[in-house]
Amino acid sequence: MVQYQGAKRLDLVAGAIADPTRRAILARLSRGPTTVSDVAAAFSMTLTGFCKHVRVLERARLVRRTRRGRAKVLALSPEPLREVAEWTLQYEKFWNERLDRLQAFFEKEE
């Protein structure tokens, strides 16, 4: 499959949010930046395992990581979610439109 403009980024972002742990991290960070350990405390997982999730979010540019002393602070970087929203909203007309045509199609099939 050929990769069009921004397709790889959508792969990364959609893949990143396809995991409940990572969505929970984003939800936590939406309440403000905080340290790795502080976010990690909510999960029953090793810190190393947690860091891997952070790495996935960082590669998708959904979080930024900066050093503050010996801690690292995570901050939400929500812009890539906009791209996902825009992609899904391309299909808005399909879930909004009356489903007569589709229903008729399936009734005909059965």
Add this chain to the structure above:
Amino acid sequence: MVQYQGAKRLDLVAGAIADPTRRAILARLSRGPTTVSDVAAAFSMTLTGFCKHVRVLERARLVRRTRRGRAKVLALSPEPLREVAEWTLQYEKFWNERLDRLQAFFEKEE
């Protein structure tokens, strides 16, 4: 990680759209229902491989498959995308709001 309401479905749907082949399938089906072979013709992949992608989309309830003679017709089922749109739009305020606070934060760090 505990799975909250609908979380597993979001996993499936976000995972399904995290692949350019599958997004292309959805784009094709947005122009109307058609057969497996017809959609598959656009991809340089075996039919078996293609079917696996269809299976992923079907498990995420993004396509429906019905038999018509010896062919099977695929149709877009866009409702699950609405859930993804709604999830991402929770973060709309973050990409819409002025980034003063965040920028100030990073400037302070550097």
Add this chain to the structure above:
DNA sequence: CTGATACTGAACCATATGGTTCAGTATCCA
């Protein structure tokens, strides 16, 4: 300087994903 804190990288493991080939089922057509 020393030790504790806060990560992070490397290696490893089990399972999932994305592809293949080959064989099988279901339907249409002559």
Add this chain to the structure above:
DNA sequence: TGGATACTGAACCATATGGTTCAGTATCAG
């Protein structure tokens, strides 16, 4: 009935993902 058409399942393979442990680096506190 007997092909040809249109998938689909099973087995296999390579790589990716999500977790672990253990060892290492960087910073702070005394």
